[in-house]
Amino acid sequence: MLFEVLRNPTYQRLFSAQIIALLGTGLLTVALGLLAFDAAGEEAGVVLGTVFFIKMVAYVGLSPLANAIVSRLPPRRVLVAMDLIRAAAALCLPFVDSVWQIYLLIFVLQGASATFTPTFQALIPEILPDERQYTRALSLSRLAYDLENLVSPVLAGLALLFVSYHWLFGGTVFGFLLSALLVVSAALPRRERAQQAQPFLDRLSRGMRIYLATPRLRGLLSLNLAAAAIGAMVIVNTVVIVRAGFGLGEPQVAMALGAFGAGSMTAALLLPRLLDRLDDRTVMLAGAAVVSTLFLGLSLGLGSFTRPGWPGFLALWLVVGFCYAVVLTPSGRLLRRSAQREDLSPVFAAHFALSHACWLVTYPLAGWLGARLGMAETALVLGLLAVTGVLTALLLWPVRGDKFVLEHEHTDLDPADPHIADAVRTPHGWRHAHVFNIDDRHRRWPS
Structure with missing residues (x-):
């Protein structure tokens, strides 16, 4: 069962912290729109666009840097400190009186999120070492994100019947504080001392080096580009379509986004059993290929999103949401398999930054093309970008090179190194086979 993983008390508390923080973030999104209108009037759209741009810049630029800075600290302290920083920033937002103050506080809040999220994500595979349980945790996380998109606006709407939008920031503050309390009460694993001894520059670049040297993670990045292209089209242009x-009207906009979310939640519920039978590469590439082909077919064959009719469009968005979740949900499994335990945090931080860099490209592209070319043409361009991501993933993530146990040769290790105690001597060094990850002894992927 999907929910059996919640029997683990540590994961149960962390998952509860995630849900509560997500609900608080959802309330923040609604309140920010209303605050932007108060601060900038008809220029509110410009303010919100800038806010989302700042969010992505913080995610891309600060995540690896922050991980390197806090890697010497226990994970509990990092998570609690970031929750408290986010709560303080949200608490200040109702009192701003100029747009630049909004930008500054959002940068602080999202910078804390760029530190919190990879640290949180890297803890889960340590708490749930069994792959079946970890897969179900990933599906629950996907489900939580989708439910937040549905529940937060409803909660905000109910609250606004009785109080002004400023009180929504209070809900955000409460969410982050409660998240911190749940983290404090959870029994978290200790950080490895070996990682703490690394020089700062090595900690700063370590996650990126491991990520970009691992074929399956380079393929994962390409698939994230495909997912970002499709997701940006949905998020940015659904209201226009x-x-x-x-x-x-507006209720139908919510219905369309709800169809996309329903497809994503369906995938989250079905993926654990699917991944018990099929490998991640097959499932993720199939999802990306299907959704890319749908967009290209719609653009080239129909020339308009309205041709299938309203029920057909809702069905299309349902399938798109399903495939979108199929591509993104297994990411954590690949990251966990591709790094030693002490390297999980920098690798998750690298993925967090690189995947959001894809959104930093596709968000403005979807908006700019949609305003100037039309929806079918925009879908064609983003569909081609998604196809490019799929084809690149096929090249960078070959099925023959995705074995976990790899035979390889060491030419630069001391013969007394215990790592090669079971290796066979060759004319050039020492040859053996084991589960292969990029680390200090293995700096290149075997050819």
């Missing part, structure tokens, strides 16, 4: 294309 529904309102301008179909001539429908």
